[in-house]
Amino acid sequence: GQSLEQPSEVTAVEGAIVQINCTYQTSGFYGLSWYQQHDGGAPTFLSYNALDGLEETGRFSSFLSRSDSYGYLLLQELQMKDSASYFCAVPGGYQKVTFGIGTKLQVIP
């Protein structure tokens, strides 16, 4: 089976940096994805890490350590519009993607 753990809530100040962690247990590992979901909206894809290391896309970066079964999403220069839920996910082959419960990020002025 597959399971993921991530914090349920995080609060951060506008302009600051926040890190959302994700640990996983999987029977087969293909990589770690991150999705963003605003309240009432659909999840949207942010990033995917297949190999160890840091992937940067603008203000967002994602990190993976396969040996530690651990990854994180780093959001820099936080903006109010970044307030959303962030899900880590592991694909298990075909469409059997397992999602974490999501981390609700609140950005405060």
Add this chain to the structure above:
Amino acid sequence: NAGVTQTPKFQVLKTGQSMTLQCAQDMNHEYMSWYRQDPGMGLRLIHYSVGAGITDQGEVPNGYNVSRSTTEDFPLRLLSAAPSQTSVYFCASREQGNTEAFFGQGTRLTVV
């Protein structure tokens, strides 16, 4: 380019009623799937399909049926609605070999 389109956006059903949630994608993606989202539970996979005529069960398939007669459409059928099926349902599609999944806007279903 519409992406993934789900209908209806909102639905209220009485216990025991049946209905079909529609999902259509115009990106020619091979893979399609249905998830339900409940508070504190994340997204849970109900059924998925890797191509027309091929479907399989996910994590929580009981009470739901699917079929995939075309690449574009992947409807989800609730056979006999129960209050436990009150949830937000998302359809997603993905291109074979690509990790990015595209989600529809969701169907908010309430069973009373």
